[in-house]
Amino acid sequence: MNSRLPALPDVASNEPAAIPSRLDWVGMQGIDLPLRPAADSPFSLAASVDAEVDLPDPAIKGIHMSRLYRLLDHMAAPQVLTPAAIGDVLRAMVASHADCQSSRARLAIRFALLRQRAALITPELHGWKTYPVTINALWQDDQMHLQLGVAVLYSSTCPCSAALARQVVQEKFNADFAAQQQVSRQDAAAWLDRHATFATPHSQRSLAEAQVSLAGDALNFDIVSLIDLVENTLATPVQTAVKRADEQAFARLNGANLMYVEDAARKVQHALQAHFPQSAVNVRHLESLHPHDAIAQVSSFKPSVG
Known part of the structure; x- marks a missing residue:
């Protein structure tokens, strides 16, 4: 029995392009891949990967998609995802398409990093939170350009709304005690217990996306440190498991860190500039007023990756 497969047609290699022209990028998007983002990661994560090369030869009909697909295994779990592993894959992507005259390659990697977070006050109380992560890598002019991005949810309380609420509470206090020349500490405390929330400022869940450039020879991505930097800068990251003491501590943090969307963006960008040569911040407040x-x-950033 003849086990040899018959010759199969190879249209991409044997037929010219119907409309000869160069293409900036050709490849695949949304490839499923298991990744291990750090050496201390106890498990692999499900990632989505885009893999593309340029096609400068106008006569070439198509690239070799399967070559790119198979190369991604070289950075898949169980090995740790490092800048070096990504650089090796990018170089191999270009080399695998030498017959297409390709000289550039890029990868876009997206996954959600799952981290355990402690409650603000209650001992031994923890919960889990996911952080969307993106890694963009470009191979061009024989060097790699890397960008790391994270997204952090936090709470934002409007400074204007807080000032307006304080004015309403003050007016209520003055009206209630208008007939008295002096108010005892006990009476004031009792009034505050009943009426301090006569008006309350609006606050909302908010999202900060931070993107930074990394050196091509970086040893690792240190994603958690970037997340911690953003959360510590904003000071009001959303919480997981809470008891009343933790909720009260969170309310105190919100009151001490009133912020417009402009304030949040400036604070995060200022913090990033102290650690990274290039960075970008995109902040969004999901308004409760509007x-x-x-x-x-x-x-x-200078011209973005890719």
């Missing part, structure tokens, strides 16, 4: 969102963006 049916629309408030946004602020700032970037020190």
